[in-house]
Every structure is written in structure tokens, then in C-alpha cells.
Amino acid sequence: MDSFVPVTPIQLQIRKIIFENHNDVDEKFTNDEIFEKIKQNGDLDPSWIIDDIESYFMDICNSGLARNIAQNFTTIWMKLFEPMKKQHCNTCNFDVYLGMNEKPICPNPLCNSTI
Template sequence: MSDLSNQIRKIIFEKYNDPDTRFTNDEVFAVLQQNNLVDKSLIIDDMEPHFENLCSSGMMRNIAQNFTTQWFKLFEPLEEKKCSSCGMQNFLSKSEESNCLYCQKPI
């Protein structure tokens, strides 16, 4: 998983970590831009594979779409877990494998 996907997970954990809360790819992308976490040349369409991967992981689901805006909801709250092997923070749902997103070792 890319570092950008992990940054998206962190934003979702910090701002939208409630299964009843709706959020959009545009809102998450705006936070990435405000915090200079994405190259200025990227557009929202470039983010689609990252959001698709997060849906495929079972972490969240797409509940609506309007042109390039997608609305999402989490299946369950994310948990912050620190990897004892590499020390990196991970943001995972209970239903996902508890493997570090950076080094792939069990957490």
C-alpha cells in the first residue's frame, strides 16, 4: 500500500472515524492539499485508485457518486495500531488483516 493511501487512512481516522458519518473523496483530497501531502499537479481523478483500494480492503464503502465526487461510509471505526517491527502507525478496521501497511509484518 502506498504512503498516500496511509495518509488517506490517517485523515479518515482523525476526521471521519464514525460509521454513521458520510465523507467525500473531495473532502479528503482537500485536506491532503492543505497539508501539502500531495503534489500540486494531482487532481481528484488521480486519487480514484487509492479510494478504490480502501473500498476493496473492506474498510469503507461507496454510498453515492456524482461525476467525480464519491461519498463514503466506514463499515466500522478505524483503530490506530503501532507496528512493533518498524514502529509505523497504522489505521485499520477490525475486519482488515492486522498486518503493517508498511512492512507487512503482523501487528
């Protein structure tokens, strides 16, 4: 029974954190660093551990935003394929962050509108 619903979908939180802290194609970042920032922001189920958000990192690798360059137990190192840009989705009214060459589809899973 998992009834916690974040104000901002986790997918959008992850992308915003990468945009604000790691928007550099030469820089490596880890899922642990992103998860720490999500926890600091406090908009997540407090019972979550790093394993609970692994699938979200698979998603950003599958979408062509980032690639997995190394993994050690639960830590995943990633790099962006291309810089990210901030956009606004007029359908769900969130600011969203996409890679320059990603498809212009809102990454909010409840929205998925074309931007």
C-alpha cells in the same frame, strides 16, 4: 516522469484523515474532503488532481474498510463498515489506522507486514 515521493505514503495519509475526522460508521465522507485535507497537509505531488487518487479510494473499499455508497462524476461518498483504531507498525515505524475487523496487515504498500 513522476518522481515525487511523499514522506508518508498516500494510503496512510488517507487512513489517518478518515480516522481523525470521520471515524464514525454513521457519517458519510467524500474523496473530495479527504483530498482537500491531503492538500492542506502538503505531502503530495502538487500536480495531482482528484482523479489521481481515485485508485486509493478503490483500495480502501476493496480492503473492507469502507464502502462506496454514491458517486457523482468524480465525487465518491463513502461510509466506514466499522470504527477504526490506531496501531503502530514496528516494521516501517508508521502509525497506521485499520478498521476493527480488517486484516492486521500494515496498509503501507512498501511494508505490508503483519501487525
